[in-house]
Amino acid sequence: MSRLDSFIRRMEAQRACIDFAARPGNVPEGPVFELGLGNGRSYDHLRERFPAREIYVFERQVNANAASMPDADHLIAGEILETLPRAVLRFRARVAFVHSDLGSGDEARDRALSARVAPLLAEAVAPAGLVASDQPLVIAGWQKLPLPPGIAESRYFLYRKPKA
Template identity: 35%
Template structure:
């Protein structure tokens, strides 16, 4: 598979996964979190499908498209571990989380996701959903949308 095809498949999985997660959450009260802002595409999509939700964003640096800058009060800038601890301590009830942190090295990315999993769990409300580009540990893995190959993206219930 070409890198272009792989990227298109990843972006479609993100979109379909976010929409699946949003439908799974339904009217359950709580906030969303996008871990790994990057260019801001997934954050922008979350804003579009969930305009009435508070969407927290975590990233080391703010370098997204100007149209995708989150409100300052919702942007937790810094290292993932510290920001997840801060989010858990905020009292917010996270019902949907999208995990997209990464270094671009598969082994390192998988290890980081496993290391951060307990901190992510501390932020999540019971019954919440996680959509992740990397395998997470300590959550119940479920089948996500039928449009996403099981090896492309991971889906979990808390």
């Protein structure tokens, strides 16, 4: 498969997982976190799909398209391993949905970062909340969900925190 095909399939998987989360009743009340603003494409999609929710965006190198820039109250700039622990103190067990797209293409680096981010998500997410991630996450007690129809295994990852 060409890199272009692979990229397109990853983007389709990302969109399908966000759309799944946005279906009525699929996530509890609460804010949404976007980990990795990048160009702002998936943030823009989140804004469309969750128009009534507060969306907080984490990014260490803010360089998004101007049309997809969060306002200052919702942009949490800095290294995620410093900013996310502070956000946990503020939002503990209240976040309805996290879209995590921190991948760099360096497998070892991405695995190491995911291992440190996962326990922070475990604390931030509300009971019955969802995480859609470009990387596999290991969170004890959470349920790994099947991907939406048409999305191949391991293109993206969906997890649900158990109800309290």
